[in-house]
Ligand SMILES: Nc1ncnc2c1ncn2[C@@H]1O[C@H](COP(=O)(O)OP(=O)(O)OP(=O)(O)O)[C@@H](O)[C@H]1O
Protein backbone atom coordinates (compact mmCIF):
# COMPACT_ATOMS: atom_id res chain seq x y z
CA UNK A 1 0.00 0.00 0.00
CA UNK A 2 2.85 2.30 0.82
CA UNK A 3 6.24 1.82 -0.66
CA UNK A 4 9.07 4.12 0.17
CA UNK A 5 12.15 4.08 -1.99
CA UNK A 6 15.39 5.78 -1.01
CA UNK A 7 13.45 8.74 0.32
CA UNK A 8 15.77 11.59 1.25
CA UNK A 9 15.21 15.09 2.58
CA UNK A 10 17.88 17.66 2.99
CA UNK A 11 17.27 20.94 4.77
CA UNK A 12 19.90 23.43 3.66
CA UNK A 13 22.83 21.63 5.32
CA UNK A 14 21.12 19.13 7.51
CA UNK A 15 20.20 15.68 6.20
CA UNK A 16 16.90 15.07 7.97
CA UNK A 17 15.97 11.85 6.18
CA UNK A 18 18.67 9.74 4.64
CA UNK A 19 17.75 7.21 1.94
CA UNK A 20 14.95 5.44 3.74
CA UNK A 21 13.17 2.51 2.13
CA UNK A 22 10.39 0.37 3.51
CA UNK A 23 7.08 -1.15 2.54
CA UNK A 24 3.73 -1.23 4.25
CA UNK A 25 1.14 -3.82 3.26
CA UNK A 26 -2.56 -3.14 3.02
CA UNK A 27 -4.31 -3.27 6.36
CA UNK A 28 -1.16 -3.11 8.43
CA UNK A 29 -0.50 -0.80 11.33
CA UNK A 30 3.06 0.37 11.31
CA UNK A 31 4.72 2.16 14.18
CA UNK A 32 7.23 4.76 13.20
CA UNK A 33 9.75 5.06 15.99
CA UNK A 34 12.70 7.24 16.65
CA UNK A 35 14.13 9.72 19.14
CA UNK A 36 13.44 13.45 18.80
CA UNK A 37 14.72 14.87 15.57
CA UNK A 38 15.02 11.45 13.96
CA UNK A 39 13.07 12.55 10.90
CA UNK A 40 9.68 10.99 11.55
CA UNK A 41 7.66 14.11 10.92
CA UNK A 42 9.74 14.95 7.87
CA UNK A 43 9.14 11.50 6.38
CA UNK A 44 5.41 11.73 7.01
CA UNK A 45 5.29 15.16 5.45
CA UNK A 46 6.86 13.78 2.32
CA UNK A 47 4.43 10.86 2.22
CA UNK A 48 1.49 13.27 2.43
CA UNK A 49 2.92 15.47 -0.35
CA UNK A 50 3.37 18.39 1.99
CA UNK A 51 7.12 18.44 1.45
CA UNK A 52 8.78 17.33 -1.75
CA UNK A 53 11.66 14.89 -1.22
CA UNK A 54 15.20 15.96 -2.13
CA UNK A 55 15.76 12.55 -3.66
CA UNK A 56 14.01 9.23 -3.93
CA UNK A 57 10.27 8.77 -4.04
CA UNK A 58 7.39 6.88 -2.54
CA UNK A 59 4.08 5.60 -3.71
CA UNK A 60 0.86 5.49 -1.77
CA UNK A 61 -2.01 3.26 -2.88
CA UNK A 62 -0.22 2.77 -6.17
CA UNK A 63 0.22 6.47 -6.93
CA UNK A 64 3.56 8.18 -6.96
CA UNK A 65 3.84 11.15 -4.60
CA UNK A 66 5.69 13.16 -7.21
CA UNK A 67 3.75 12.19 -10.32
CA UNK A 68 0.19 12.11 -9.03
CA UNK A 69 0.03 14.05 -5.79
CA UNK A 70 -3.71 14.76 -6.13
CA UNK A 71 -4.54 11.07 -6.28
CA UNK A 72 -2.31 10.41 -3.28
CA UNK A 73 -3.89 13.23 -1.32
CA UNK A 74 -7.36 11.90 -2.03
CA UNK A 75 -6.47 8.61 -0.37
CA UNK A 76 -4.65 9.86 2.67
CA UNK A 77 -5.96 11.02 6.00
CA UNK A 78 -3.30 12.96 7.83
CA UNK A 79 -2.97 14.10 11.38
CA UNK A 80 0.00 16.49 11.52
CA UNK A 81 2.13 16.97 14.60
CA UNK A 82 0.04 20.00 15.59
CA UNK A 83 -3.62 19.43 14.77
CA UNK A 84 -4.49 21.87 11.94
CA UNK A 85 -7.44 23.63 13.56
CA UNK A 86 -9.00 27.01 12.83
CA UNK A 87 -9.64 28.61 16.22
CA UNK A 88 -12.61 30.62 14.96
CA UNK A 89 -14.58 27.60 13.75
CA UNK A 90 -16.68 25.31 15.88
CA UNK A 91 -16.03 21.59 15.81
CA UNK A 92 -18.94 20.69 13.60
CA UNK A 93 -18.43 23.32 10.94
CA UNK A 94 -14.71 22.56 10.94
CA UNK A 95 -15.35 18.88 10.29
CA UNK A 96 -17.83 19.78 7.57
CA UNK A 97 -15.25 22.07 6.00
CA UNK A 98 -12.56 19.39 6.01
CA UNK A 99 -14.98 16.81 4.66
CA UNK A 100 -15.78 19.07 1.72
CA UNK A 101 -12.08 19.78 1.14
CA UNK A 102 -11.46 16.06 0.97
CA UNK A 103 -14.26 15.60 -1.52
CA UNK A 104 -17.01 14.07 0.62
CA UNK A 105 -20.32 14.59 -1.19
CA UNK A 106 -22.92 16.88 0.33
CA UNK A 107 -25.34 14.02 0.93
CA UNK A 108 -22.81 11.95 2.88
CA UNK A 109 -21.55 14.88 4.86
CA UNK A 110 -23.86 14.89 7.93
CA UNK A 111 -23.47 11.12 8.24
CA UNK A 112 -19.68 11.31 8.19
CA UNK A 113 -19.54 14.17 10.67
CA UNK A 114 -21.80 12.28 13.04
CA UNK A 115 -19.75 9.13 12.62
CA UNK A 116 -16.37 10.70 13.39
CA UNK A 117 -17.81 12.60 16.33
CA UNK A 118 -18.87 9.30 17.81
CA UNK A 119 -15.67 7.49 16.99
CA UNK A 120 -13.44 10.15 18.48
CA UNK A 121 -15.82 10.99 21.36
CA UNK A 122 -16.08 14.66 20.56
CA UNK A 123 -19.88 14.79 20.54
CA UNK A 124 -19.91 16.99 23.63
CA UNK A 125 -17.79 19.70 22.01
CA UNK A 126 -19.64 19.76 18.69
CA UNK A 127 -20.65 23.37 19.06
CA UNK A 128 -17.61 24.66 20.85
CA UNK A 129 -15.06 26.92 19.18
CA UNK A 130 -11.89 25.04 18.36
CA UNK A 131 -9.79 27.82 19.86
CA UNK A 132 -11.37 27.07 23.21
CA UNK A 133 -10.76 23.34 23.28
CA UNK A 134 -8.27 21.69 25.60
CA UNK A 135 -5.16 20.05 24.19
CA UNK A 136 -6.62 16.56 24.34
CA UNK A 137 -9.82 17.57 22.60
CA UNK A 138 -7.83 19.38 19.93
CA UNK A 139 -5.96 16.17 19.33
CA UNK A 140 -9.21 14.23 19.07
CA UNK A 141 -10.69 16.68 16.60
CA UNK A 142 -7.44 16.38 14.66
CA UNK A 143 -7.90 12.63 14.54
CA UNK A 144 -11.53 13.04 13.53
CA UNK A 145 -10.62 15.23 10.56
CA UNK A 146 -8.05 12.63 9.48
CA UNK A 147 -10.65 9.88 9.16
CA UNK A 148 -13.57 11.98 7.96
CA UNK A 149 -13.35 10.91 4.32
CA UNK A 150 -12.71 7.27 5.17
CA UNK A 151 -9.27 7.24 3.53
CA UNK A 152 -7.37 4.12 2.54
CA UNK A 153 -4.24 5.28 4.25
CA UNK A 154 -3.94 7.04 7.57
CA UNK A 155 -0.82 8.89 8.53
CA UNK A 156 -0.84 9.93 12.14
CA UNK A 157 1.96 11.96 13.67
CA UNK A 158 1.92 11.22 17.38
CA UNK A 159 -1.82 10.58 17.59
CA UNK A 160 -1.91 10.10 21.35
CA UNK A 161 0.19 13.11 22.34
CA UNK A 162 -1.55 15.10 25.04
CA UNK A 163 -4.39 12.67 25.70
CA UNK A 164 -5.45 11.39 29.11
CA UNK A 165 -4.86 7.70 29.88
CA UNK A 166 -8.45 6.71 29.25
CA UNK A 167 -8.48 8.53 25.96
CA UNK A 168 -5.11 7.05 24.99
CA UNK A 169 -6.63 3.61 25.35
CA UNK A 170 -9.73 4.59 23.41
CA UNK A 171 -7.59 6.08 20.66
CA UNK A 172 -5.48 2.93 20.47
CA UNK A 173 -8.65 0.86 20.27
CA UNK A 174 -9.92 3.17 17.58
CA UNK A 175 -6.70 2.83 15.61
CA UNK A 176 -6.74 -0.94 15.97
CA UNK A 177 -10.34 -1.11 14.84
CA UNK A 178 -9.55 0.99 11.78
CA UNK A 179 -6.87 -1.44 10.69
CA UNK A 180 -7.90 -3.97 8.11
CA UNK A 181 -9.75 -1.56 5.85
CA UNK A 182 -7.18 1.14 6.43
CA UNK A 183 -3.44 1.07 6.27
CA UNK A 184 -2.02 3.06 9.14
CA UNK A 185 1.35 4.61 9.79
CA UNK A 186 1.71 6.25 13.18
CA UNK A 187 4.69 7.85 14.79
CA UNK A 188 5.22 7.82 18.49
CA UNK A 189 7.77 7.96 21.26
CA UNK A 190 5.71 5.74 23.48
CA UNK A 191 7.01 2.23 23.11
CA UNK A 192 4.23 0.34 24.87
CA UNK A 193 1.93 1.96 22.33
CA UNK A 194 3.79 0.26 19.53
CA UNK A 195 3.69 -3.06 21.34
CA UNK A 196 -0.03 -2.70 21.86
CA UNK A 197 -1.17 -1.31 18.55
CA UNK A 198 1.29 -2.06 15.81
CA UNK A 199 2.17 -5.17 13.90
CA UNK A 200 5.26 -3.73 12.39
CA UNK A 201 7.87 -1.26 13.50
CA UNK A 202 10.06 1.04 11.50
CA UNK A 203 12.83 2.48 13.63
CA UNK A 204 14.79 5.45 12.41
CA UNK A 205 17.53 7.42 14.05
CA UNK A 206 19.18 10.58 12.80
CA UNK A 207 17.45 10.16 9.49
CA UNK A 208 18.70 6.64 8.93
CA UNK A 209 16.69 3.47 8.94
CA UNK A 210 17.77 1.33 11.87
CA UNK A 211 15.34 -1.55 11.68
CA UNK A 212 12.06 -2.58 10.13
CA UNK A 213 10.43 -5.72 11.31
CA UNK A 214 7.42 -7.16 13.04
CA UNK A 215 7.17 -6.45 16.73
CA UNK A 216 7.63 -10.14 17.64
CA UNK A 217 10.65 -10.60 15.43
CA UNK A 218 12.31 -7.56 16.83
CA UNK A 219 11.75 -8.76 20.34
CA UNK A 220 13.16 -12.18 19.71
CA UNK A 221 15.98 -10.83 17.62
CA UNK A 222 17.22 -8.61 20.36
CA UNK A 223 16.59 -11.30 22.88
CA UNK A 224 19.36 -13.59 21.65
CA UNK A 225 19.69 -14.67 25.22
CA UNK A 226 16.65 -15.58 27.24
CA UNK A 227 15.89 -14.02 30.56
CA UNK A 228 13.96 -15.81 33.29
CA UNK A 229 12.68 -14.62 36.54
CA UNK A 230 12.68 -17.27 39.25
CA UNK A 231 11.33 -17.10 42.74
CA UNK A 232 12.72 -19.64 45.16
CA UNK A 233 11.50 -20.23 48.74
CA UNK A 234 13.21 -22.11 51.55
CA UNK A 235 11.23 -24.82 53.43
CA UNK A 236 12.09 -23.96 56.98
CA UNK A 237 11.50 -20.26 56.90
CA UNK A 238 14.88 -19.05 55.81
CA UNK A 239 16.87 -19.26 52.65
CA UNK A 240 20.54 -18.92 51.94
CA UNK A 241 20.55 -16.84 48.85
CA UNK A 242 24.22 -17.40 48.10
CA UNK A 243 23.76 -21.17 48.08
CA UNK A 244 20.83 -20.91 45.70
CA UNK A 245 22.78 -18.62 43.46
CA UNK A 246 25.76 -20.95 43.18
CA UNK A 247 23.48 -23.93 42.56
CA UNK A 248 21.69 -22.12 39.77
CA UNK A 249 24.93 -21.05 38.18
CA UNK A 250 25.96 -24.69 37.84
CA UNK A 251 23.04 -25.48 35.53
CA UNK A 252 24.23 -25.96 31.97
CA UNK A 253 23.38 -23.09 29.67
CA UNK A 254 23.02 -20.48 32.38
CA UNK A 255 25.39 -17.61 31.95
CA UNK A 256 24.45 -15.20 34.68
CA UNK A 257 22.41 -15.23 37.85
CA UNK A 258 21.61 -12.22 39.90
CA UNK A 259 19.63 -11.78 43.06
CA UNK A 260 16.92 -9.26 42.45
CA UNK A 261 15.11 -9.31 45.72
CA UNK A 262 15.61 -11.15 48.94
CA UNK A 263 13.05 -11.66 51.71
CA UNK A 264 13.55 -13.92 54.78
CA UNK A 265 12.42 -17.11 53.17
CA UNK A 266 12.20 -16.13 49.53
CA UNK A 267 14.51 -14.87 46.87
CA UNK A 268 13.83 -13.57 43.39
CA UNK A 269 16.57 -14.29 40.88
CA UNK A 270 17.07 -13.17 37.35
CA UNK A 271 18.69 -15.79 35.22
CA UNK A 272 20.14 -15.16 31.84
CA UNK A 273 20.89 -18.14 29.69
CA UNK A 274 21.34 -19.19 26.11
CA UNK A 275 18.21 -19.30 24.11
CA UNK A 276 16.32 -22.51 24.75
CA UNK A 277 18.19 -23.69 27.82
CA UNK A 278 16.24 -26.32 29.61
CA UNK A 279 13.76 -24.97 32.03
CA UNK A 280 13.17 -28.45 33.36
CA UNK A 281 16.79 -28.62 34.50
CA UNK A 282 16.31 -25.42 36.36
CA UNK A 283 13.15 -26.57 38.08
CA UNK A 284 14.65 -29.93 39.01
CA UNK A 285 17.79 -28.35 40.42
CA UNK A 286 15.74 -26.15 42.70
CA UNK A 287 13.43 -28.85 43.94
CA UNK A 288 16.16 -31.49 44.40
CA UNK A 289 18.12 -29.08 46.55
CA UNK A 290 15.15 -28.95 48.90
CA UNK A 291 13.76 -25.55 47.96
CA UNK A 292 10.36 -24.62 46.64
CA UNK A 293 9.96 -23.12 43.21
CA UNK A 294 7.33 -20.41 43.54
CA UNK A 295 7.60 -18.86 40.12
CA UNK A 296 9.40 -19.43 36.85
CA UNK A 297 8.67 -16.78 34.28
CA UNK A 298 10.39 -15.84 31.06
CA UNK A 299 10.66 -12.07 30.76
CA UNK A 300 10.68 -10.90 27.20
CA UNK A 301 12.95 -8.04 26.53
CA UNK A 302 10.78 -5.00 26.18
CA UNK A 303 10.71 -3.05 22.99
CA UNK A 304 12.12 -0.20 24.95
CA UNK A 305 15.34 -2.08 25.59
CA UNK A 306 15.52 -3.17 21.99
CA UNK A 307 14.99 0.34 20.89
CA UNK A 308 17.72 1.63 23.16
CA UNK A 309 20.04 -1.10 21.97
CA UNK A 310 19.42 -0.17 18.37
CA UNK A 311 19.72 3.56 18.73
CA UNK A 312 22.12 3.89 21.62
CA UNK A 313 25.42 3.61 19.82
CA UNK A 314 24.41 6.41 17.53
CA UNK A 315 22.73 8.84 19.85
CA UNK A 316 22.91 8.15 23.55
CA UNK A 317 21.47 11.42 24.91
CA UNK A 318 18.41 11.43 22.69
CA UNK A 319 17.78 7.78 23.37
CA UNK A 320 17.90 8.34 27.09
CA UNK A 321 15.45 11.19 26.86
CA UNK A 322 13.23 8.94 24.89
CA UNK A 323 13.48 6.12 27.38
CA UNK A 324 12.49 8.53 30.11
CA UNK A 325 9.46 9.57 28.12
CA UNK A 326 8.53 6.00 27.44
CA UNK A 327 8.65 5.18 31.15
CA UNK A 328 6.53 8.13 32.11
CA UNK A 329 3.64 7.09 30.00
CA UNK B 330 -14.46 25.47 -9.16
CA UNK B 331 -16.06 23.67 -6.24
CA UNK B 332 -12.77 23.79 -4.39
CA UNK B 333 -12.38 27.51 -5.02
CA UNK B 334 -15.86 28.00 -3.60
CA UNK B 335 -15.03 25.97 -0.47
CA UNK B 336 -11.95 28.04 0.25
CA UNK B 337 -13.77 31.26 -0.64
CA UNK B 338 -16.62 30.67 1.79
CA UNK B 339 -14.27 29.59 4.54
CA UNK B 340 -12.17 32.74 4.16
CA UNK B 341 -15.13 35.03 3.93
CA UNK B 342 -16.64 33.49 7.03
CA UNK B 343 -13.41 33.90 8.93
CA UNK B 344 -13.39 37.61 8.03
CA UNK B 345 -16.88 38.01 9.36
CA UNK B 346 -16.67 35.92 12.53
CA UNK B 347 -13.77 38.03 13.72
CA UNK B 348 -14.15 41.77 14.34
CA UNK B 349 -11.76 42.54 11.48
CA UNK B 350 -14.38 42.78 8.74
CA UNK B 351 -16.66 45.03 10.80
CA UNK B 352 -13.73 47.16 11.86
CA UNK B 353 -12.60 47.66 8.27
CA UNK B 354 -16.12 48.35 7.04
CA UNK B 355 -16.73 50.91 9.74
CA UNK B 356 -13.40 52.69 9.39
CA UNK B 357 -13.68 52.78 5.64
CA UNK B 358 -17.21 54.17 5.80
CA UNK B 359 -16.26 56.81 8.37
CA UNK B 360 -13.17 57.98 6.55
CA UNK B 361 -14.88 58.12 3.21
CA UNK B 362 -17.88 59.75 4.83
CA UNK B 363 -15.59 62.51 6.02
CA UNK B 364 -14.20 63.10 2.52
CA UNK B 365 -17.70 63.03 1.12
CA UNK B 366 -18.91 65.59 3.62
CA UNK B 367 -16.00 67.93 2.85
CA UNK B 368 -16.54 67.57 -0.89
CA UNK B 369 -20.26 68.33 -0.68
CA UNK B 370 -19.71 71.23 1.64
CA UNK B 371 -17.09 72.86 -0.55
CA UNK B 372 -19.27 72.25 -3.58
CA UNK B 373 -22.18 74.01 -1.92
CA UNK B 374 -20.05 76.87 -0.61
CA UNK B 375 -18.46 77.29 -4.01
CA UNK B 376 -21.88 77.40 -5.64
CA UNK B 377 -23.16 80.04 -3.23
CA UNK B 378 -20.09 82.21 -3.73
CA UNK B 379 -20.64 82.12 -7.44
CA UNK B 380 -24.23 83.12 -7.04
CA UNK B 381 -23.30 86.03 -4.84
CA UNK B 382 -20.76 87.23 -7.38
CA UNK B 383 -23.43 86.90 -9.96
CA UNK B 384 -21.41 84.57 -12.18
CA UNK B 385 -23.17 81.47 -13.42
CA UNK B 386 -20.48 78.91 -14.10
CA UNK B 387 -21.97 75.55 -15.02
CA UNK B 388 -21.86 73.31 -11.96
CA UNK B 389 -21.23 69.66 -12.70
CA UNK B 390 -21.73 67.09 -9.97
CA UNK B 391 -19.82 64.44 -11.89
CA UNK B 392 -16.76 66.59 -12.44
CA UNK B 393 -16.72 68.45 -9.17
CA UNK B 394 -17.81 65.86 -6.67
CA UNK B 395 -17.73 62.37 -8.06
CA UNK B 396 -14.41 62.46 -9.83
CA UNK B 397 -12.28 63.80 -6.97
CA UNK B 398 -14.09 61.53 -4.54
CA UNK B 399 -13.34 58.48 -6.64
CA UNK B 400 -9.67 59.46 -6.65
CA UNK B 401 -9.82 59.85 -2.88
CA UNK B 402 -11.38 56.43 -2.60
CA UNK B 403 -8.64 54.85 -4.65
CA UNK B 404 -6.01 56.26 -2.27
CA UNK B 405 -7.94 55.46 0.92
CA UNK B 406 -8.16 51.92 -0.37
CA UNK B 407 -4.36 51.64 -0.37
CA UNK B 408 -4.35 51.92 3.40
CA UNK B 409 -6.90 49.16 3.88
CA UNK B 410 -5.55 46.55 1.49
CA UNK B 411 -2.76 45.30 3.83
CA UNK B 412 -5.24 44.72 6.62
CA UNK B 413 -7.35 42.56 4.34
CA UNK B 414 -4.58 40.38 2.95
CA UNK B 415 -2.00 40.11 5.68
CA UNK B 416 -3.47 37.09 7.41
CA UNK B 417 -4.47 35.11 4.33
CA UNK B 418 -1.45 32.82 4.20
CA UNK B 419 0.74 34.04 7.04
CA UNK B 420 -1.77 32.91 9.62
CA UNK B 421 -2.19 29.49 8.05
CA UNK B 422 1.56 29.04 8.06
CA UNK B 423 1.87 30.11 11.66
CA UNK B 424 -0.88 27.89 12.98
CA UNK B 425 0.03 24.91 10.80
CA UNK B 426 -3.36 24.76 9.07
CA UNK B 427 -1.53 25.23 5.79
CA UNK B 428 -0.62 21.56 6.26
CA UNK B 429 -4.31 20.67 6.06
CA UNK B 430 -4.88 22.72 2.91
CA UNK B 431 -1.84 21.50 1.04
CA UNK B 432 -2.41 17.84 1.90
CA UNK B 433 -6.01 18.02 0.69
CA UNK B 434 -6.77 17.18 -2.92
CA UNK B 435 -6.72 20.79 -4.14
CA UNK B 436 -4.57 22.55 -6.65
CA UNK B 437 -2.48 25.40 -5.31
CA UNK B 438 -4.16 27.76 -7.71
CA UNK B 439 -7.59 26.85 -6.35
CA UNK B 440 -6.48 27.77 -2.85
CA UNK B 441 -4.97 31.03 -4.06
CA UNK B 442 -8.06 31.97 -6.07
CA UNK B 443 -10.42 31.18 -3.21
CA UNK B 444 -8.47 33.34 -0.82
CA UNK B 445 -8.02 36.21 -3.23
CA UNK B 446 -11.69 36.21 -4.19
CA UNK B 447 -12.66 36.35 -0.52
CA UNK B 448 -10.43 39.39 -0.09
CA UNK B 449 -12.00 40.99 -3.15
CA UNK B 450 -15.46 40.22 -1.80
CA UNK B 451 -14.68 41.97 1.47
CA UNK B 452 -13.43 44.97 -0.47
CA UNK B 453 -16.59 44.97 -2.55
CA UNK B 454 -18.60 45.08 0.67
CA UNK B 455 -16.56 48.10 1.74
CA UNK B 456 -17.21 49.81 -1.60
CA UNK B 457 -20.92 49.10 -1.33
CA UNK B 458 -21.03 51.09 1.88
CA UNK B 459 -19.44 54.06 0.14
CA UNK B 460 -21.92 53.81 -2.71
CA UNK B 461 -24.65 54.72 -0.22
CA UNK B 462 -23.12 58.18 -0.13
CA UNK B 463 -23.36 58.46 -3.87
CA UNK B 464 -26.95 57.26 -3.79
CA UNK B 465 -27.58 60.37 -1.75
CA UNK B 466 -26.31 62.44 -4.69
CA UNK B 467 -28.75 60.75 -7.01
CA UNK B 468 -31.52 61.60 -4.60
CA UNK B 469 -30.76 65.32 -4.58
CA UNK B 470 -29.04 65.89 -7.87
CA UNK B 471 -29.00 64.42 -11.28
CA UNK B 472 -25.51 63.10 -11.96
CA UNK B 473 -24.65 60.81 -14.83
CA UNK B 474 -24.48 57.26 -13.49
CA UNK B 475 -22.23 55.79 -16.19
CA UNK B 476 -18.96 57.51 -15.18
CA UNK B 477 -19.67 56.52 -11.61
CA UNK B 478 -20.11 52.86 -12.59
CA UNK B 479 -16.87 52.97 -14.55
CA UNK B 480 -15.17 54.60 -11.57
CA UNK B 481 -16.30 51.77 -9.36
CA UNK B 482 -15.09 49.23 -11.88
CA UNK B 483 -11.71 50.95 -11.73
CA UNK B 484 -11.69 50.86 -7.94
CA UNK B 485 -12.43 47.18 -8.08
CA UNK B 486 -9.68 46.47 -10.59
CA UNK B 487 -7.14 48.51 -8.69
CA UNK B 488 -8.03 46.75 -5.45
CA UNK B 489 -7.83 43.42 -7.26
CA UNK B 490 -4.21 44.21 -8.16
CA UNK B 491 -3.17 45.29 -4.72
CA UNK B 492 -5.00 42.39 -3.11
CA UNK B 493 -3.19 39.97 -5.40
CA UNK B 494 0.12 41.56 -4.43
CA UNK B 495 -0.84 41.44 -0.75
CA UNK B 496 -1.83 37.81 -1.02
CA UNK B 497 1.51 37.04 -2.57
CA UNK B 498 3.40 38.83 0.18
CA UNK B 499 1.38 36.94 2.76
CA UNK B 500 2.80 33.65 1.46
CA UNK B 501 6.34 34.82 2.13
CA UNK B 502 6.17 34.96 5.90
CA UNK B 503 4.46 33.36 8.84
CA UNK B 504 4.19 36.70 10.59
CA UNK B 505 1.03 38.68 9.83
CA UNK B 506 2.55 41.96 10.94
CA UNK B 507 5.47 41.59 8.58
CA UNK B 508 3.13 40.66 5.74
CA UNK B 509 0.95 43.67 6.52
CA UNK B 510 3.83 46.12 6.80
CA UNK B 511 5.47 44.91 3.60
CA UNK B 512 2.19 45.09 1.70
CA UNK B 513 1.61 48.58 3.03
CA UNK B 514 5.08 49.59 1.85
CA UNK B 515 4.45 48.22 -1.62
CA UNK B 516 1.04 49.93 -1.83
CA UNK B 517 2.60 53.27 -0.89
CA UNK B 518 5.36 52.83 -3.43
CA UNK B 519 2.89 52.06 -6.17
CA UNK B 520 1.14 55.25 -5.22
CA UNK B 521 4.12 57.62 -4.94
CA UNK B 522 5.57 56.41 -8.24
CA UNK B 523 2.77 58.48 -9.71
CA UNK B 524 4.50 61.67 -8.55
CA UNK B 525 7.85 60.84 -10.08
CA UNK B 526 6.59 61.79 -13.51
CA UNK B 527 5.87 65.26 -12.18
CA UNK B 528 9.48 66.30 -11.59
CA UNK B 529 11.45 64.07 -13.91
CA UNK B 530 11.06 63.25 -17.55
CA UNK B 531 13.64 60.46 -17.96
CA UNK B 532 12.69 57.03 -19.21
CA UNK B 533 12.96 55.70 -15.67
CA UNK B 534 10.42 58.17 -14.45
CA UNK B 535 8.08 57.11 -17.23
CA UNK B 536 8.51 53.47 -16.32
CA UNK B 537 7.99 54.12 -12.64
CA UNK B 538 4.90 56.17 -13.23
CA UNK B 539 3.62 53.50 -15.58
CA UNK B 540 4.00 51.00 -12.76
CA UNK B 541 1.99 53.13 -10.37
CA UNK B 542 -1.46 51.67 -9.81
CA UNK B 543 -3.05 55.02 -9.11
CA UNK B 544 -1.94 56.52 -12.44
CA UNK B 545 -4.05 53.99 -14.24
CA UNK B 546 -7.03 54.92 -12.17
CA UNK B 547 -7.25 58.44 -13.64
CA UNK B 548 -9.11 57.39 -16.74
CA UNK B 549 -11.60 55.40 -14.67
CA UNK B 550 -12.12 58.38 -12.38
CA UNK B 551 -12.92 60.48 -15.42
CA UNK B 552 -15.49 57.89 -16.35
CA UNK B 553 -13.62 56.69 -19.40
CA UNK B 554 -12.90 53.07 -19.98
CA UNK B 555 -9.35 53.03 -21.34
CA UNK B 556 -8.28 49.69 -22.66
CA UNK B 557 -4.61 50.13 -21.78
CA UNK B 558 -5.40 50.82 -18.15
CA UNK B 559 -7.77 47.87 -17.90
CA UNK B 560 -5.07 45.72 -19.46
CA UNK B 561 -2.54 46.97 -16.92
CA UNK B 562 -4.80 45.98 -14.05
CA UNK B 563 -5.68 42.61 -15.52
CA UNK B 564 -1.99 41.85 -16.09
CA UNK B 565 -1.00 42.76 -12.55
CA UNK B 566 -3.82 40.64 -11.14
CA UNK B 567 -2.87 37.61 -13.19
CA UNK B 568 0.80 38.07 -12.48
CA UNK B 569 0.17 38.46 -8.74
CA UNK B 570 -1.97 35.34 -8.57
CA UNK B 571 0.55 33.40 -10.61
CA UNK B 572 3.37 34.47 -8.31
CA UNK B 573 1.30 33.50 -5.30
CA UNK B 574 0.72 29.98 -6.50
CA UNK B 575 4.39 29.63 -7.44
CA UNK B 576 5.33 30.87 -4.04
CA UNK B 577 3.07 28.28 -2.41
CA UNK B 578 4.91 25.61 -4.30
CA UNK B 579 8.35 26.82 -3.38
CA UNK B 580 7.19 27.48 0.16
CA UNK B 581 7.26 23.74 0.52
CA UNK B 582 10.81 23.57 -0.64
CA UNK B 583 11.88 26.09 1.91
CA UNK B 584 9.81 25.32 4.99
N1 LIG C 1 11.65 23.32 8.46
C1 LIG C 1 12.83 22.79 8.80
N2 LIG C 1 13.97 23.43 8.42
C2 LIG C 1 15.18 22.93 8.72
N3 LIG C 1 15.37 21.79 9.41
C3 LIG C 1 14.29 21.10 9.82
C4 LIG C 1 12.96 21.57 9.54
N4 LIG C 1 12.08 20.69 10.06
C5 LIG C 1 12.82 19.73 10.64
N5 LIG C 1 14.15 19.96 10.51
C6 LIG C 1 15.23 19.11 11.00
O1 LIG C 1 15.07 17.82 10.49
C7 LIG C 1 15.36 16.84 11.46
C8 LIG C 1 14.20 15.89 11.62
O2 LIG C 1 13.11 16.58 12.16
P1 LIG C 1 11.69 15.89 12.37
O3 LIG C 1 10.75 16.96 12.79
O4 LIG C 1 11.35 15.11 11.19
O5 LIG C 1 11.96 14.93 13.61
P2 LIG C 1 10.95 14.00 14.39
O6 LIG C 1 11.44 12.62 14.27
O7 LIG C 1 9.56 14.26 13.97
O8 LIG C 1 11.17 14.51 15.87
P3 LIG C 1 10.13 14.62 17.07
O9 LIG C 1 10.13 13.31 17.74
O10 LIG C 1 10.75 15.67 17.95
O11 LIG C 1 8.82 15.03 16.53
C9 LIG C 1 15.71 17.61 12.74
O12 LIG C 1 17.11 17.62 12.84
C10 LIG C 1 15.19 18.98 12.50
O13 LIG C 1 16.00 19.93 13.11
Ligand SMILES: [Mg+2]
Nearest residue numbers: 040041042081
Ligand atom coordinates in the same frame (compact mmCIF):
# COMPACT_ATOMS: atom_id res chain seq x y z
MG1 LIG D 1 7.86 14.88 14.88
